[in-house]
Amino acid sequence: AQRVTQPEKxxxxxxxxxxxxxxxxxxxxxxxxxxYVQYSRQRLQLLLRxxxxxxxxxxxxxxxxxxTSFHLKKPFAQEEDSAMYYCALSLVGGxxxxxxxxxxLMVKP
Amino acid sequence: DGxxxxxxxxxxxxxxxxxTLSCEQNLNHDAMYWYRQDPGQGLxxxxxxxxxxxxxxxDIAEGYSVSREKKESFPLTVTSAQKNPTAFYLCASSxxxxxxxxxxxxxxxxLTVV
Numbered sequence: 001a002q003r004v005t006q007p008e009k010x011x012x013x014x015x016x017x018x019x020x021x022x023x024x025x026x027x028x029x030x031x032x033x034x035x036y037v038q039y040s041r042q043r044l045q046l047l048l049r050x051x052x053x054x055x056x057x058x059x060x061x062x063x064x065x066x067x068t069s070f071h072l073k074k075p076f077a078q079e080e081d082s083a084m085y086y087c088a089l090s091l092v093g094g095x096x097x098x099x100x101x102x103x104x105l106m107v108k109p
Numbered sequence: 110d111g112x113x114x115x116x117x118x119x120x121x122x123x124x125x126x127x128x129t130l131s132c133e134q135n136l137n138h139d140a141m142y143w144y145r146q147d148p149g150q151g152l153x154x155x156x157x158x159x160x161x162x163x164x165x166x167x168d169i170a171e172g173y174s175v176s177r178e179k180k181e182s183f184p185l186t187v188t189s190a191q192k193n194p195t196a197f198y199l200c201a202s203s204x205x206x207x208x209x210x211x212x213x214x215x216x217x218x219x220l221t222v223v
Binding site for chain 2 (some may be wrong): 006009018032035043044045086088090096097098099100101104
């Protein structure tokens with residue numbers, strides 16, 4: 001069965017510092033990977049997906065099949081980035097997502 | 110306005126009572142899900158349904174039940190057998206588009222057992 005692991009429950013950085021939220025997955029096939037974000041008092045929403053190769057709000061994530069990782073990165077963190085971040089996996093051709101446990105990012109002024 | 114609607118937003122329940130959380134979507138999505146979120150913890154899958162009249166247990170299905178009689182609706186019943194039901198419950202639905210799988214979440218329901 002597929003599994004998504006986010007090793008850090010809490011990540012605290014200062015404004016302007018680089019940030020990397022780690023995500024590792026286990027699945028023998030070719031998955032689709034996503035990052036979801038939940039800001040305070042808002043719905044959980046899609047941040048980005050690996051197949052789009054996009055940068056959203058300065059965040060990027062590269063799928064590394066060799067290391068089975070999909071880490072989320074931003075070179076300069078902003079206070080408004082403070083939120084709960086979830087990494088998720090979907091099997092290619094499937095429509096069900098498996099979520100990691102989430103990482104709370106706190107960006108201090 | 111399309112989306113996922115969960116109700117009620119806040120619910121109090123006495124111990125030993127069953128309670129049903131409503132989830133309705135008008136997005137024409139085939140798949141629907143129920144997650145539980147405890148303070149400081151991540152999402153845990155309770156049940157999911159990939160098509161009408163079919164559903165599967167997730168990681169923490171014990172003490173919960175669901176039905177999927179209509180595509181738009183996926184109610185969750187928290188039974189008295191659930192040992193620790195106080196939590197935040199999230200409903201979601203998903204579809205596959207040309208750019209991949211997209212899941213949409215409701216605003217959630219807070220359940221407190223008193």
